[in-house]
Amino acid sequence: MEYKLASWNVNGIRAASAKEGFTTWFAKDLYDVIGFQETKASKEQLSDALVCKEGYDSFFCSSTVKKGYSGTAVFSKIKPLNVEYELPDPAYQGEGRIVHLEYPEFHFFNGYFPNGGAEILDDQGSPTGKFKRVPYKMGFFECFLNYAEQLRQQKPIVVCGDFNIAHQEVDLARPKANINNTGFLPEERAFLDKFVAKGYVDTFRKLHPDEKDRYSWWSYRMQARKRNIGWRIDYFFVSSELENNIADAFIESEVTGSDHCPVGLTLKF
Numbered sequence: 001m002e003y004k005l006a007s008w009n010v011n012g013i014r015a016a017s018a019k020e021g022f023t024t025w026f027a028k029d030l031y032d033v034i035g036f037q038e039t040k041a042s043k044e045q046l047s048d049a050l051v052c053k054e055g056y057d058s059f060f061c062s063s064t065v066k067k068g069y070s071g072t073a074v075f076s077k078i079k080p081l082n083v084e085y086e087l088p089d090p091a092y093q094g095e096g097r098i099v100h101l102e103y104p105e106f107h108f109f110n111g112y113f114p115n116g117g118a119e120i121l122d123d124q125g126s127p128t129g130k131f132k133r134v135p136y137k138m139g140f141f142e143c144f145l146n147y148a149e150q151l152r153q154q155k156p157i158v159v160c161g162d163f164n165i166a167h168q169e170v171d172l173a174r175p176k177a178n179i180n181n182t183g184f185l186p187e188e189r190a191f192l193d194k195f196v197a198k199g200y201v202d203t204f205r206k207l208h209p210d211e212k213d214r215y216s217w218w219s220y221r222m223q224a225r226k227r228n229i230g231w232r233i234d235y236f237f238v239s240s241e242l243e244n245n246i247a248d249a250f251i252e253s254e255v256t257g258s259d260h261c262p263v264g265l266t267l268k269f
Contacts, residue, residue, distance in 0.1 A: 001269040002247070003078070003103075004030060007110065007160035007234060009037040009217070009260035010086040013073070017050055031264070032077045035099070035110030037162045039071035061085040063096040071096040072161070074110050076202030078103060095138070105269055106242065107151045111161035114140050116182025116263045131182045137164070141191045145198065148239075154215065156241040157200070158267070162217075162234050162260065167192040167202070170212055183233065199240040203249035203265050204232075214251050217260045225259075236265040245269055 013036060017023065026034075034056075042062040045052055051058050056075040063069045080101040086093040099110045117133030148157050165188045169175035177203060178184045195235040198204065208214070215230025236249060248266040255261050 001105070003032050003105075003267045005035075005108075005158070005160065005265045005267070006031040006262050007035045007037070007236060007264070008255075008262040009112065009162040009234060009258060011038050011258040011260065012041070013039040013050070013071075014041050014046065016257045017047075020255040021255055023257075025255050025257065025262065026053070026253075033108065035160050036073045036075075037071075037110070039073050039096075040068045040207065043070060043073075059083050059085075059099050059101065061099045063094065065094040065257075069095070069113055072099045072101045072110050072112050074101060074108075076101060076103045080108075081236075084168040087140070087143050087147055092140050092143050098144070102155075105267075106156045106158050106238075107148075107154075107158040109144075109148070109161070110156070111159060111163075113137070113144075113161060113163045113165075115164050116185070116188070119182075129180055131185075134182060134185065134187070134227035137182075138187060138191060141195075145195060149198070152239055152241075157239040158236070158242065158265075159200075159238075160234075160236045160263070160265070163192070164233055165189060165192055166231045166233055172216075173213070173215065173229040173231070183231065195237070200237040201240055201243050201246070203238055203246050204251065204263065205235045206243070206246060207249045208233065215253070216251055216263055217253040220259055234260055234263045236263060238265075238267070242267060 043060040060073045062071045082102040084100040093111040097112045101108045115138040116117045116131040120128045120130045166172040215232050216234035218225035245267045252262040252265050
């Protein structure tokens with residue numbers, strides 16, 4: 001049995017679906033399971049042609065706290081045993097950030113993990129080095145990890161998505177310039193250290209430990225993508241029980257249609 005998996009932050013699925021880069025990629029049917037993040041739309045807002053992709057079931061988790069915000073979706077050729085949405089803690093529900101499918105071999109999570117938000121200013125309007133949503137972001141990660149560890153007692157874990165964290169200096173083009181920016185803060189990176197220490201494997205780094213200049217997100221400003229000034233913040237992690245099942249892990253940096261590109265994983269059983 002082989003699972004070909006893909007993950008892509010599309011930065012608005014309605015906008016992406018009007019772009020050739022997305023439509024060409026999505027039409028190829030290369031993957032058994034596709035996770036989209038930052039869909040910014042409910043299922044009801046999308047065309048039947050997009051929602052009802054031939055050969056796939058689709059599962060959407062949309063924000064209930066703000067329209068046109070966040071959101072995740074999974075398209076699956078393989079019928080899941082069970083489907084759940086959001087995390088179990090109500091404190092981290094409502095933003096449409098998690099779609100969880102159970103397959104015979106593993107639990108699959110597609111996640112759009114929170115951004116750290118805008119920097120907090122002091123009374124004089126000067127930066128404080130603190131970011132509005134970092135506490136929420138870190139709480140969300142801890143909630144996710146605790147839930148994943150519970151489910152891991154039953155079967156292994158696969159999690160993909162936009163983590164909004166570059167783990168190591170090799171994972172972004174300008175680490176020194178971003179050491180005090182959310183996405184590369186010490187406490188954010190420390191969570192990924194903890195995640196890896198718990199036995200979750202960064203599949204791309206497992207197969208490409210020393211590869212540089214490989215990113216999954218580029219700012220729309222300053223021709224960042226053309227110059228490859230980017231961040232690797234989109235991942236596939238698997239729990240260590242699946243480490244020997246990793247057949248391929250890759251980044252499709254040539255695919256356009258968003259400020260992110262797709263990342264992929266192939267598992268063989």
